Amino acid sequence: MSVIVITGANGEIGHSLVEYLAERGEKIVALDLKPMSDELSAKCEKVFIGDILDTSILEELESYDIKGIYHLAALLSTTAEKFPDLAQKVNVEGTHQLLHIAQKVGKRRNVPVKFLFPSTIAVYGIPTLEQKMQAAAIHEDQFLTPMTMYGVNKLYCEHLGRYFADRYKQLSHDKESGFIDFRAVRFPGLISAFTVPSGGTSDYGPEMIHCAAQNKHYNCFVRPDTQIPFMAMPDGVRALVELAHAPLQKLTRKVYNIGAFAPTAEEFYHLVQKAFPGASVAFEPDVRRQGIVDSWCADVVDTAAQNDWGWKAEYDFERTFFEYVVPNIKQRYA
Ligand SMILES: NC(=O)c1ccc[n+]([C@@H]2O[C@H](COP(=O)([O-])OP(=O)(O)OC[C@H]3O[C@@H](n4cnc5c(N)ncnc54)[C@H](O)[C@@H]3O)[C@@H](O)[C@H]2O)c1
Numbered sequence: 001m002s003v004i005v006i007t008g009a010n011g012e013i014g015h016s017l018v019e020y021l022a023e024r025g026e027k028i029v030a031l032d033l034k035p036m037s038d039e040l041s042a043k044c045e046k047v048f049i050g051d052i053l054d055t056s057i058l059e060e061l062e063s064y065d066i067k068g069i070y071h072l073a074a075l076l077s078t079t080a081e082k083f084p085d086l087a088q089k090v091n092v093e094g095t096h097q098l099l100h101i102a103q104k105v106g107k108r109r110n111v112p113v114k115f116l117f118p119s120t121i122a123v124y125g126i127p128t129l130e131q132k133m134q135a136a137a138i139h140e141d142q143f144l145t146p147m148t149m150y151g152v153n154k155l156y157c158e159h160l161g162r163y164f165a166d167r168y169k170q171l172s173h174d175k176e177s178g179f180i181d182f183r184a185v186r187f188p189g190l191i192s193a194f195t196v197p198s199g200g201t202s203d204y205g206p207e208m209i210h211c212a213a214q215n216k217h218y219n220c221f222v223r224p225d226t227q228i229p230f231m232a233m234p235d236g237v238r239a240l241v242e243l244a245h246a247p248l249q250k251l252t253r254k255v256y257n258i259g260a261f262a263p264t265a266e267e268f269y270h271l272v273q274k275a276f277p278g279a280s281v282a283f284e285p286d287v288r289r290q291g292i293v294d295s296w297c298a299d300v301v302d303t304a305a306q307n308d309w310g311w312k313a314e315y316d317f318e319r320t321f322f323e324y325v326v327p328n329i330k331q332r333y334a
Helices: 013-022 055-062 079-080 084-109 130-133 151-167 204-213 233-245 265-275 287-295 303-309 317-332
Strands: 002-005 028-032 048-051 065-071 113-120 180-188 190-191 218-220 230-232 256-257 281-283
Touching: 002 013, 013 028, 013 233, 028 055, 048 055, 055 084, 065 084, 065 233, 079 151, 079 287, 084 113, 084 151, 084 180, 113 151, 113 233, 151 180, 180 233, 180 317, 190 233, 204 218, 204 265, 204 281, 204 317, 218 287, 230 233, 230 317, 233 303, 256 265, 256 303, 265 281, 265 317
Parallel strands: 002 028, 002 065, 028 048, 065 113, 113 180, 180 256, 190 230, 218 281
Antiparallel strands: none
């Protein structure tokens, strides 16, 4: 029985991804630091509660016939900036350890293990706000000088994945590369109606929505003119799975931008007002978090994903609010 491993399964994306794959009959082996609900655990064949750095768990994982790995476990941007040394361990060493497991399983089964990696627009680091607004939407190979530990970690892991896939132990006599099929998307900020984000720096968007839905006041930590790309969670999960299923020969790169919509914080506020009339929001920029968001791109060019594997967001900004967020979030907080 071949399985799909999901690390960070108890997180925002993990919740949606476990449901999505379980509904499609996949056998899931989950791993997370934090205990998962009974409901979510019931959708998995096996759940490991523990650290991605725990070698005894990784050894157990290795015994499974793993066909794919969605490696979601990570510290997000704000948390990683508070604890950069821990972020290095979890985000980089955790990914390195898991690539080793994938390598060994791929070699044992003689079938490459698909390794899906959720990278981020935080790998971009645009020096000034003027340059950011001038550049507007950017390609995968522009401005790759991240200004946060999180962005540095993710950019390095993109390269690590490429190295393991194509060049691992390239000077050894035995064949060691080709046992991992590494693929990555650079996610924009994701908006979920079911889970509340924490530890990210794009959290102001989803936080504004979740506060409005609960009639709570929200102090937005960026300026109204702040612009970065966002995406509805169902599109984010679908993107990962569609990339996993794309024929390898069609892929011209290992790491793809994926876009949906790119509102300013003020436009976010206007739509929140429309969805939840009377929503109370004040803009109180936090200088340091503002600086991080200002270094991220205003939008992305995702033509490579469109051309190579048919990527297309199904949820635009309005549809995200009125067909996905509002009905589900009202039920959540009822
Ligand atoms: N949510 C977004 O907007 C977004 C955007 C870009 C990229 N991503 C990436 O997608 C992935 C998932 O993001 P998310 O939003 O679900 O984050 P999240 O914080 O909700 O989930 C991460 C999960 O990883 C787990 N985890 C953390 N450290 C761990 C460790 N040492 N061992 C095992 N598990 C550990 C946490 O308990 C958590 O459940 C991350 O890699 C993140 O960098 C997310």
